[in-house]
Amino acid sequence: MAGPFNQLPENRVPTTTYLQRVYHLLFEHFGPQHWWPADTPFEMAIGAILTQNTAWTNVEKAIGNLRRADALQVAALHDLPPDELQRLIRPAGFFRQKSERLQLFTAHLIDNHQGDIRRLLAQPLAIARDELLKLKGVGPETADSILLYAGGQPSFVIDAYTRRLFGRLDRLPGDGGYDDLRRMFMESLPASAAMFNEYHALIVILCKEYCRKRRPLCGNCPLSVHCPAGSMNR
Template sequence: MTPPIYDVYNTLFSHYGKQHWWPAESRFEMIVGAILTQNTAWTNVEKALSNLRKNQALNFQSLENAPREQLMEWIRPAGFFNQKADYLQELISNLRNKFDGSLDKLFNLEGAALRTELLSWKGIGKETADCIILYAARQPAFVVDAYTKRICRRHSWIDDKAKYDDVAKLFTDNLPEDVQLFNEYHALIVRICKDYCTARKPNCKDCPLKKFL
């Protein structure tokens, strides 16, 4: 039986409307945020981004010139700041050495080529790569995070053995290949999981998706 992927999207969109995600003022800020949000809550990332913003450091040149110790201090609220400083410096190094410091040149790569390039960078896994492809490069990629897997498991669309690409394929096989659609769907899944489909004590009785259970 084919999961009602598109019907679920329409129900969520009718319930919540546009989510205006990813919250960033530039493509570069979006990428930095995607790296910083690994293994932490977005509220912590916002504090780190605020530090960078206050110090005019949310751009390629400033991060390239920032001393490592200073960078770690700015991003400390996001946790794992030593490791994440490595990841950000790797980002800067690759952009400089391979793409002349230009996101435009990086994003001239498309689809599988862009994903392969990003996945070769230290600290960028599949979820982070797909976030960058979707939200910064504005190319179609369905982002699978812990919320996506939770929704899919609770509706019995996947089992516990399903891997990242299996879950992504579930959505891409059942949706038009559309950047804005993928964008909104990912954001709506995050919203429903925070409001109803929580990790503990989910409120299935009042959930807008209860008819799909």
């Protein structure tokens, strides 16, 4: 296959070129992913909080319960009795902890943004991100998911799949921590929410289908020829 990977040894390919080539290889293989599955920015944010430490299928059940209870609006969710909210989101796990976080989140929106998440997300990226990170239970991955998927802000989401893939590709920057890996994407790629959205979704599907945590299926992986781990598993 022609392209930048064939023109230089892997460890000498500039980061921008490398990341763009990985993106195009994934896009060519999988096509557009059309993430994130939600009807409103607020629902997207609720999903980002609920998906912590659980599978998306469980979040879908919890979101469905909230929708049937007409509780997918800021005021309605905020006003639910805690035990009722816990019952509705129980399928997502850690329901007591997540119930508290959801109601703290809605209280923050009511107190600071007239109950409108779009006002929070319309702020400059750095300001909105810093505000989200100050909320209890909102870490970097959750904050960046809300910014990217609910706010359309170009904030790259780093998750376990991203660390797994780029660890196997031997392209983890610095100590491989969240901030270093996010900075690599943010500083090396155009600030495009659409591209960041698609890139993250493509990484997720690659890791689910091929770059699995255990017993990766390297033979048919679109990146295997360029992957040190893949070359050992072929």
